[in-house]
Amino acid sequence: MTILIEMIQVTKTYGEGNMKVTALHETNFQLNAGEFVAIVGPSGSGKTTFLTTLGQLQEASSGKILVKGKETGHLSEKEKTDLRFREFGFILQASNLIPFLTVKEQLDLIDRLDKKKSIKSDRQELFSLLDLEKVQNHYPKALSGGERQRAAIARALYNNPSIVLADEPTASLDTQRAYQVTDMLASIAHEQGRGVVMITHDTRLLDKVDRIYVMNDGRLVEKTQA
Numbered sequence: 164m165t166i167l168i169e170m171i172q173v174t175k176t177y178g179e180g181n182m183k184v185t186a187l188h189e190t191n192f193q194l195n196a197g198e199f200v201a202i203v204g205p206s207g208s209g210k211t212t213f214l215t216t217l218g219q220l221q222e223a224s225s226g227k228i229l230v231k232g233k234e235t236g237h238l239s240e241k242e243k244t245d246l247r248f249r250e251f252g253f254i255l256q257a258s259n260l261i262p263f264l265t266v267k268e269q270l271d272l273i274d275r276l277d278k279k280k281s282i283k284s285d286r287q288e289l290f291s292l293l294d295l296e297k298v299q300n301h302y303p304k305a306l307s308g309g310e311r312q313r314a315a316i317a318r319a320l321y322n323n324p325s326i327v328l329a330d331e332p333t334a335s336l337d338t339q340r341a342y343q344v345t346d347m348l349a350s351i352a353h354e355q356g357r358g359v360v361m362i363t364h365d366t367r368l369l370d371k372v373d374r375i376y377v378m379n380d381g382r383l384v385e386k387t388q389a
């Protein structure tokens with residue numbers, strides 16, 4: 164069993180003094196290659212905090228995170244950026260598309276930034292799976308909410324990252340597309356041996372996942388299967 168990423172006793176607090184909020188209490192978590200894991204829990208419970216800390220988008224307040232066995236705490240900003248680029252695909256709550264680039268150009272940018280020229284997904288296949296063919300030359304402002312979300316998914320998967328972190332990736336999609344995207348994430352884990360963590364509110368999408376965690380007031384607890 165290959166451990167892709169591991170969190171050991173990680174906490175995250177925001178603010179200082181009497182403004183201090185502990186968004187994440189001591190958390191242990193492990194994601195193995197081939198696993199599709201879901202995180203559920205109420206709004207404000209710390210799910211995004213967990214995911215962005217796991218993905219090195221923000222620093223933990225204490226504890227350790229290991230990516231493929233290597234501790235990340237002492238990495239420089241540049242090394243962290245490289246690590247994120249190499250290993251992670253992010254689908255965040257705000258789609259974070261670059262406003263002055265079309266859908267297609269968002270992927271061109273990845274090609275340009277990728278000095279190592281790693282193997283990419285087939286663009287046309289991605290666009291067709293995500294139903295983006297007709298809007299590939301559109302700028303983000305000319306996309307619907309769902310199209311924007313699907314473009315962000317295409318961008319996150321294009322690089323074939325070993326770890327996919329998805330924050331409500333189906334929130335602006337209709338039921339059928341929500342299932343399609345969940346199936347896609349499941350096959351990335353189960354057929355391609357990568358690791359996927361998905362935050363979701365939609366309990367109908369939990370059939371495909373291997374493990375479910377519940378976040379409550381900054382405490383992550385694995386749900387034992389019924």
Ligand SMILES: Nc1ncnc2c1ncn2[C@@H]1O[C@H](COP(=O)(O)OP(=O)(O)OP(=O)(O)O)[C@@H](O)[C@H]1O
Nearest residue numbers: 177178184186204205206207208209210211212213
């Ligand atoms: N940058 C920040 N500074 C201060 N507090 C923050 C910051 N980001 C989040 N918080 C607080 O931390 C707690 C957890 O927020 P988080 O965004 O992780 O919740 P969530 O579970 O993702 O919620 P939602 O389902 O609404 O997206 C909340 O109380 C929030 O107000």
Ligand SMILES: [Mg+2]
Nearest residue numbers: 210211256330
């Ligand atoms: Mg959130």
